[in-house]
Amino acid sequence: LSDARVVPGSFRDPAGFVFERDGKLYRQVDRGFGDAFDRLTTTGLYDALTSEGLLLPHREAPPELAATGDAYRVIEPERLAFVSYPYEWCFGQWKDAALVTLRAQARAMGHGMTLRDASAFNVQLHRGRPVLIDSLSFEPLREGEPWRAYAQFCQHFLAPLAIMSGRDVRLGQLFRAHVDGIPLDLAASLLPRRTKVRPGVWLHLVAHGRSQARHGAAGGTEARGAPPNGAGGPPREDAAPRRRRFSMNAFRGLVQSLERAVAGLSWDPPRSVWSGYYGDCHTYGEEALRRKEEVVAGFVEATGPRSVWDLGANTGRFSRLASDRGIFTLALDSDPAVVERTYREARGDPHLLPLLVDVANPSPGIGWANRERMTLAERGPADLVLALALVHHLAIRNDVPLDRLAGYLARLGERAVVEWVPRDDSQVRQMLSTRDHAFDRYTEEGFLEAFARRFEILGREPLPGSGRELFLMRRRP
Amino acid sequence: MRLLAYIDLPSGSAIFQFLIAGLLGVSVAFRSFWRWIWDALTGRGRRGASADEPKPGESADPTDRGAGKG
Numbered sequence: 001l002s003d004a005r006v007v008p009g010s011f012r013d014p015a016g017f018v019f020e021r022d023g024k025l026y027r028q029v030d031r032g033f034g035d036a037f038d039r040l041t042t043t044g045l046y047d048a049l050t051s052e053g054l055l056l057p058h059r060e061a062p063p064e065l066a067a068t069g070d071a072y073r074v075i076e077p078e079r080l081a082f083v084s085y086p087y088e089w090c091f092g093q094w095k096d097a098a099l100v101t102l103r104a105q106a107r108a109m110g111h112g113m114t115l116r117d118a119s120a121f122n123v124q125l126h127r128g129r130p131v132l133i134d135s136l137s138f139e140p141l142r143e144g145e146p147w148r149a150y151a152q153f154c155q156h157f158l159a160p161l162a163i164m165s166g167r168d169v170r171l172g173q174l175f176r177a178h179v180d181g182i183p184l185d186l187a188a189s190l191l192p193r194r195t196k197v198r199p200g201v202w203l204h205l206v207a208h209g210r211s212q213a214r215h216g217a218a219g220g221t222e223a224r225g226a227p228p229n230g231a232g233g234p235p236r237e238d239a240a241p242r243r244r245r246f247s248m249n250a251f252r253g254l255v256q257s258l259e260r261a262v263a264g265l266s267w268d269p270p271r272s273v274w275s276g277y278y279g280d281c282h283t284y285g286e287e288a289l290r291r292k293e294e295v296v297a298g299f300v301e302a303t304g305p306r307s308v309w310d311l312g313a314n315t316g317r318f319s320r321l322a323s324d325r326g327i328f329t330l331a332l333d334s335d336p337a338v339v340e341r342t343y344r345e346a347r348g349d350p351h352l353l354p355l356l357v358d359v360a361n362p363s364p365g366i367g368w369a370n371r372e373r374m375t376l377a378e379r380g381p382a383d384l385v386l387a388l389a390l391v392h393h394l395a396i397r398n399d400v401p402l403d404r405l406a407g408y409l410a411r412l413g414e415r416a417v418v419e420w421v422p423r424d425d426s427q428v429r430q431m432l433s434t435r436d437h438a439f440d441r442y443t444e445e446g447f448l449e450a451f452a453r454r455f456e457i458l459g460r461e462p463l464p465g466s467g468r469e470l471f472l473m474r475r476r477p
Numbered sequence: 478m479r480l481l482a483y484i485d486l487p488s489g490s491a492i493f494q495f496l497i498a499g500l501l502g503v504s505v506a507f508r509s510f511w512r513w514i515w516d517a518l519t520g521r522g523r524r525g526a527s528a529d530e531p532k533p534g535e536s537a538d539p540t541d542r543g544a545g546k547g
Binding site: 146147148150151154202203207208211212213214215244246247249250251252253254257 | 486488489490491492493495496497498499500501502503504505506508
């Protein structure tokens with residue numbers, strides 16, 4: 001056996017951890033959590049959740065694969081094609097993830113169990129739908145106790161959804177700065193009055209936030225019978241001078257009320273610059289656009305990739321040339337409107353995953369020691385990267401030198417299809433007209449020189465009537 | 478602006494759940510009761526009722542003593 005490598009984002013869980021061995025991912029269940037893990041199966045909850053697509057299935061793995069001596073079981077969860085993070089989700093993806101969490105909680109309660117955490121990082125978009133990935137999040141329901149994951153659910157789901165819906169969809173990016181969830185007082189301060197007065201939002205976000213502020217300090221809790229606890233832990237029973245009970249009716253009402261609050265939040269993508277790009281712009285004639293599709297499809301078939309990352313994918317027109325061939329494809333774009341539209345169209349498509357990623361400022365490593373959540377590049381490389389009508393935006397609008405651009409694309413993918421857009425293209429002329437320096441290096445010679453240092457050029461195809469050209473490249477060893 | 482980073486927020490959340498427990502419990506009871514009336518009037522009986530939901534006046538939890546009771 002090779003050495004086990006513990007996944008850096010998995011250290012917080014007291015019940016076990018995820019590790020990698022021989023290129024496969026496993027989850028170790030520690031002895032102290034054995035009983036709760038067994039009940040997931042014996043109560044029938046595991047079968048109910050996996051059959052409804054709410055929980056990622058796993059299979060038992062040989063115990064000798066365990067990473068440490070205190071293992072109770074080792075399981076091998078179904079492999080995810082890509083690990084995404086909530087700050088890379090569009091509104092619809094985040095909302096669906098919230099509803100999956102609540103439905104899993106409702107099913108768990110029906111089987112005498114409950115979710116002990118409700119982290120948005122425990123949900124992944126898998127085969128076109130959100131699914132819970134942490135089998136160790138379930139524990140036996142203890143009668144009379146409130147939902148210990150309530151605050152986390154509100155901070156990880158309700159708060160971001162409310163501010164995205166009520167104020168501005170771009171505020172979902174606050175989650176990058178608040179990896180333990182958006183503080184409720186901050187979310188409430190950002191909400192417009194019309195959103196704040198919605199019953200579910202007011203109760204679970206505004207009033208709940210006030211209660212956290214008023215009763216959160218340790219001294220204020222014991223006097224009221226619900227003792228202070230550790231981070232996310234349940235109230236300590238022995239410290240309650242006059243114990244209150246949280247009835248099952250109240251518990252059920254809490255989950256139903258959260259579900260109604262989440263379901264009532266919406267965001268419809270407005271028509272943005274990018275969402276109408278191919279319909280409106282006059283960059284391509286119909287013939288050039290058709291030829292571009294033929295060439296990209298030909299390059300995809302020639303390279304036979306297992307994964308494709310389409311950078312600046314817009315509404316995924318070219319991403320689908322890969323995903324329709326059964327290739328797992330990421331459609332990355334920085335415009336929330338186009339990602340939302342692509343998600344709505346692709347919902348349930350197992351091969352296409354649209355995500356909100358700005359290639360000029362890709363997701364960084366965040367969390368503890370900057371290693372808990374991976375950078376975009378660490379989650380690669382893809383077999384094939386598509387950079388279609390992208391280089392001129394990054395080089396001119398974002399001032400990224402061509403050699404740095406080539407270097408980053410070489411980190412993201414083994415092969416690349418790159419579109420060169422010449423200086424006399426109408427889009428480039430428009431961009432250059434507003435810039436105060438000449439971008440002398442933005443020439444085809446400069447482009448080829450920069451990319452030839454990182455890539456071997458395997459093919460090039462002009463797009464008739466546009467002056468643009470598509471290059472197929474393979475990164476140099 | 479109050480900075481809350483040093484406060485144990487889940488404690489405040491636990492208390493808040495106890496505070497709203499009565500409201501939530503009554504809400505579920507009312508919905509169950511309304512469903513029972515509706516089913517009786519439309520003759521649907523228990524066919525359409527969810528297995529997870531109790532009948533009016535009864536709890537799925539046999540040890541349930543009511544919301545927020547001391």
